[in-house]
Amino acid sequence: MSAPSHLSDLGPAPCAEQGSALRLTRQRREVYDVLLERRDHPTVQEVFARAKERMPKISLATVYNCLEALMQVGLVRQVNLHRSPSRFCPNLSDHAHFHCAACGQVSDIPLEATPCPTLPDGAVLHQQEITLRGLCPHCASPKHS
Amino acid sequence: MSAPSHLSDLGPAPCAEQGSALRLTRQRREVYDVLLERRDHPTVQEVFARAKERMPKISLATVYNCLEALMQVGLVRQVNLHRSPSRFCPNLSDHAHFHCAACGQVSDIPLEATPCPTLPDGAVLHQQEITLRGLCPHCASPKHS
DNA sequence: GTGAATGCAAAACCTTTGCAACTGG
DNA sequence: CCAGTTGCAAAGGTTTTGCATTCAC
Numbered sequence: 001m002s003a004p005s006h007l008s009d010l011g012p013a014p015c016a017e018q019g020s021a022l023r024l025t026r027q028r029r030e031v032y033d034v035l036l037e038r039r040d041h042p043t044v045q046e047v048f049a050r051a052k053e054r055m056p057k058i059s060l061a062t063v064y065n066c067l068e069a070l071m072q073v074g075l076v077r078q079v080n081l082h083r084s085p086s087r088f089c090p091n092l093s094d095h096a097h098f099h100c101a102a103c104g105q106v107s108d109i110p111l112e113a114t115p116c117p118t119l120p121d122g123a124v125l126h127q128q129e130i131t132l133r134g135l136c137p138h139c140a141s142p143k144h145s
Numbered sequence: 146m147s148a149p150s151h152l153s154d155l156g157p158a159p160c161a162e163q164g165s166a167l168r169l170t171r172q173r174r175e176v177y178d179v180l181l182e183r184r185d186h187p188t189v190q191e192v193f194a195r196a197k198e199r200m201p202k203i204s205l206a207t208v209y210n211c212l213e214a215l216m217q218v219g220l221v222r223q224v225n226l227h228r229s230p231s232r233f234c235p236n237l238s239d240h241a242h243f244h245c246a247a248c249g250q251v252s253d254i255p256l257e258a259t260p261c262p263t264l265p266d267g268a269v270l271h272q273q274e275i276t277l278r279g280l281c282p283h284c285a286s287p288k289h290s
Numbered sequence: 291g292t293g294a295a296t297g298c299a300a301a302a303c304c305t306t307t308g309c310a311a312c313t314g315g
Numbered sequence: 316c317c318a319g320t321t322g323c324a325a326a327g328g329t330t331t332t333g334c335a336t337t338c339a340c
Binding site: 078080081082086096098101107109110111112113114115117118119120121122123124125126127128129130131132133134135136137140141 | 223225226227231241243246252254255256257258259260262263264265266267268269270271272273274275276277278279280281282285286
Binding site for chain 1: 303307314315
């Protein structure tokens with residue numbers, strides 16, 4: 001909850017990729033706000049639904065666009081999952097994602113030490129993603145099954 | 146979304162021990178052989194095409210089935226990628242996957258130390274996936290531009 | 291023999307694209 | 316003003332499903 005509450009500074013390349021300035025549109029702001037409001041890793045459809053509540057005219061394609069744009073500037077990360085649509089995450093700290101195979105929920109797992117694999121000579125690393133799959137405490141509990 | 150019912154009958158299959166209740170069909174064997182032959186992380190379509198060469202009657206749905214079954218018993222891992230169909234990998238050793246954003250190739254990166262994030266109390270870990278994204282040596286080279 | 295797996299085709303689904311209208315800087 | 320963005324709708328591609336037939340055990 002200590003993250004940047006509002007994207008007041010989207011223009012001046014926040015997380016410094018290649019100096020691309022992001023044009024601040026109402027839609028992008030709305031999509032980003034939706035992600036910040038509840039850190040529950042929504043799917044595109046969920047982002048769309050939530051954004052629509054406050055901006056009924058917004059289109060699904062625009063949500064995809066906005067998310068892609070936010071990812072480009074480094075404010076948002078995409079989580080690619082097995083048998084499940086992608087989720088989106090505005091948490092920029094180093095962390096892994098835990099995907100429950102039963103209920104489908106995704107949660108953040110803090111990483112104390114970031115692994116540093118040896119890349120092939122000359123390779124350039126842009127991004128690193130750690131995904132854990134299993135059963136969340138609730139679904140793993142014997143009472144639950 | 147989760148908890149595919151028609152897969153549960155393969156048995157719990159903790160980690161590909163001998164007791165796996167996997168029914169050995171020609172198709173499953175063929176699909177697995179295809180994966181072992183070239184360790185190049187093929188997509189489902191590629192597996193399908195290669196399997197078809199030697200088993201012309203095999204269907205795409207069956208390839209999906211077989212891959213899912215092989216994953217359930219732990220012989221195969223699926224790699225979920227951004228803007229790219231899933232790839233499949235029969236390499237069971239601890240390793241990460243490097244996905245080149247330019248050419249799309251996926252390669253294995255050995256891990257010397259496996260990170261061990263602290264899971265929430267009661268959570269059960271089934272599998273861990275580390276995906277790196279960037280430019281492979283070839284695509285990162287200036288000459289290649 | 292019997293339940294599970296296959297093959298085929300269609301459906302469901304997620305994501306991308308094309309284009310005219312609009313808008314942020 | 317103008318390039319970049321949106322909304323809409325339709326296309327594109329991947330993955331899943333239903334059902335009759337076939338097969339492994």
